[in-house]
Amino acid sequence: MSKRKLKQSLQSCVPNPPAVFSSAMRDTLAGIAQSEVQKENPPMKKLITKRRMLVYVIVAALLIASVAVAAVLLHNNVFTYTMGTTPENAESITYYNLADEIIGDAEVKVTQAAYDGMSLFISYSIRDLNATEPLGEYDKQCDMRLLTEEDYQQIYALNVGWWADHIWIDGKSVDMPSMSGGIDVGTDTPGEILYSMQYRLDQEDIYLDGDVQISMPIGEKQSLDSLVIDRENDQVALPDKGIITFTLDCSTRNQIIELTPNIETVGERWSASVSDVIFTPIQTYVTVDWSVNPDVMQAYIDANGDGFRDEDGTLYWLYTGVDAVGDEVQSLELVDKTGTPVFDSWDGFYGNQGVGPEQAWFTFPYSDNLPEELYLAPVIDGIVDMSYAIRVR
Amino acid sequence: MNAVTFQTEALKLEKLLYHISWSMLSDNEDCADAVQEALTRAWQKRDTLQSMRSFRPWLTRILYNVCVDILRSRKHLAQEPLDETLPAADPPITMDEDMQEALKHLSPDQRTAVVLHYLEGYKLREIAAMLDISQNTVKSRLMYARIYLKQTLLQSEPERRGC
Numbered sequence: 001m002s003k004r005k006l007k008q009s010l011q012s013c014v015p016n017p018p019a020v021f022s023s024a025m026r027d028t029l030a031g032i033a034q035s036e037v038q039k040e041n042p043p044m045k046k047l048i049t050k051r052r053m054l055v056y057v058i059v060a061a062l063l064i065a066s067v068a069v070a071a072v073l074l075h076n077n078v079f080t081y082t083m084g085t086t087p088e089n090a091e092s093i094t095y096y097n098l099a100d101e102i103i104g105d106a107e108v109k110v111t112q113a114a115y116d117g118m119s120l121f122i123s124y125s126i127r128d129l130n131a132t133e134p135l136g137e138y139d140k141q142c143d144m145r146l147l148t149e150e151d152y153q154q155i156y157a158l159n160v161g162w163w164a165d166h167i168w169i170d171g172k173s174v175d176m177p178s179m180s181g182g183i184d185v186g187t188d189t190p191g192e193i194l195y196s197m198q199y200r201l202d203q204e205d206i207y208l209d210g211d212v213q214i215s216m217p218i219g220e221k222q223s224l225d226s227l228v229i230d231r232e233n234d235q236v237a238l239p240d241k242g243i244i245t246f247t248l249d250c251s252t253r254n255q256i257i258e259l260t261p262n263i264e265t266v267g268e269r270w271s272a273s274v275s276d277v278i279f280t281p282i283q284t285y286v287t288v289d290w291s292v293n294p295d296v297m298q299a300y301i302d303a304n305g306d307g308f309r310d311e312d313g314t315l316y317w318l319y320t321g322v323d324a325v326g327d328e329v330q331s332l333e334l335v336d337k338t339g340t341p342v343f344d345s346w347d348g349f350y351g352n353q354g355v356g357p358e359q360a361w362f363t364f365p366y367s368d369n370l371p372e373e374l375y376l377a378p379v380i381d382g383i384v385d386m387s388y389a390i391r392v393r
Numbered sequence: 394m395n396a397v398t399f400q401t402e403a404l405k406l407e408k409l410l411y412h413i414s415w416s417m418l419s420d421n422e423d424c425a426d427a428v429q430e431a432l433t434r435a436w437q438k439r440d441t442l443q444s445m446r447s448f449r450p451w452l453t454r455i456l457y458n459v460c461v462d463i464l465r466s467r468k469h470l471a472q473e474p475l476d477e478t479l480p481a482a483d484p485p486i487t488m489d490e491d492m493q494e495a496l497k498h499l500s501p502d503q504r505t506a507v508v509l510h511y512l513e514g515y516k517l518r519e520i521a522a523m524l525d526i527s528q529n530t531v532k533s534r535l536m537y538a539r540i541y542l543k544q545t546l547l548q549s550e551p552e553r554r555g556c
Binding site: 006007009010011012013014015016017018020021022023024025026027028029030032033176180181183184197 | 396397399400403404407408410411412414415421422424425426428429432433436489490492493496507508511512514529532533536537542
């Protein structure tokens with residue numbers, strides 16, 4: 001389901017404010033205004049007492065338990081957690097049990113790591129050695145275990161875990177690049193949380209090769225004041241304490257295939273070309289260079305002004321092609337020469353990863369059976385518009 | 394900020410405030426209670442608002458925290474019998490029933506992220522500011538929501554075909 005279709009579907013089932021909500025809001029605001037005018041007691045108490053407390057016995061338990069998101073999915077795999085799916089060939093680049101340390105009452109393990117030539121994937125766990133029960137609550141229908149705030153507090157009390165903003169690769173600090181992400185999940189092991197993350201190192205022009213030492217701030221927690229910051233070189237020195245270090249074979253880089261088609265498609269509203277296609281063992285990264293038609297941009301500005309402004313006229317940002325036609329660029333999907341989508345857009349978190357004024361970024365699953373002719377084409381309301389098809393290969 | 398400005402700015406956000414509270418609480422009466430409490434708290438704390446440019450994330454964050462408090466209260470009362478007479482939120486006329494059902498299975502946090510991102514169109518960084526959470530957390534919630542929705546909608550497809 002595309003984002004556009006998802007939005008339409010949500011529009012059809014998310015209600016508009018009902019009268020009870022609107023009147024509650026207006027009554028409260030009117031009460032505040034009235035109290036201010038009268039300079040009497042400040043309107044700090046609720047104007048309408050709580051009507052009732054609704055209780056869904058089963059649902060409430062589920063909802064409360066999910067204050068923090070966590071999951072036990074079908075496979076205990078770093079890719080499943082970070083990408084929403086397990087790619088083909090994942091096993092070929094994944095390394096297991098890379099570090100294991102006991103720190104006080106906690107066990108810290110780097111359970112999995114992988115590098116596909118572009119992104120670094122790492123899963124690590126922290127376990128309360130005194131715990132006798134798994135953390136979180138299992139949701140049978142969705143096969144997911146949900147963590148609670150109490151679970152986090154239990155781990156937090158161990159004084160172990162992520163305490164700085166960086167990781168260190170061969171001793172050099174790296175902040176989390178754009179389009180990166182990470183999630184926390186419960187496991188079946190008593191007292192254990194599993195943390196998984198993906199670092200888009202390519203976004204920082206960092207490419208790894210051979211054996212690489214990776215250091216993570218997941219040991220005993222240290223004061224941030226202990227960090228030695230080299231502002232001139234935009235570096236943070238690798239701390240002596242609180243760090244877990246492991247070595248990862250990052251030889252994957254020699255397995256990637258890179259294409260630079262640069263064949264421009266000129267459309268009425270915008271033009272684009274694929275500047276870069278990188279096939280790694282697990283997925284395909286596509287970079288699109290694009291620009292909006294100046295007439296379309298001007299028409300957008302004529303209709304909406306030069307930028308987003310509040311009521312006082314304060315400019316928040318100048319409009320760019322992203323505002324004018326960004327949705328269309330975002331909707332690009334991988335299709336064959338007949339316009340048939342190659343992948344189900346629901347397959348994990350693939351597809352568009354971001355749209356900037358000049359470039360847009362996409363990822364797609366690895367496949368041995370990709371068509372020889374590949375295009376990116378906008379898919380609007382389920383209809384592929386091949387007039388904007390951009391040649392990928 | 395005077396009361397009139399507060400009133401004016403808050404009313405501009407009515408739909409957004411409702412969608413956040415609906416996503417979190419799924420009940421119109423509770424949504425009404427939540428927005429009352431949030432507006433009252435916000436007015437009390439108005440000195441903490443440094444700039445009107447931050448009004449939207451500031452107010453939505455307060456509402457979100459109120460909703461979390463209500464959910465916590467529900468948990469404490471979870472032993473009480475189920476109220477069978479609960480009125481459901483007023484659905485639009487042409488409702489996507491599968492999506493409606495799928496949304497019920499999301500956690501409040503996931504549902505809020507989905508509504509803010511896919512329906513309201515807010516960017517990850519804006520949602521992060523509104524809910525006072527990291528962008529990664531937003532991304533994580535959206536990811537799990539998509540997994541939930543995918544599973545639920547795919548499960549309902551054979552039933553539709555069967556009809």
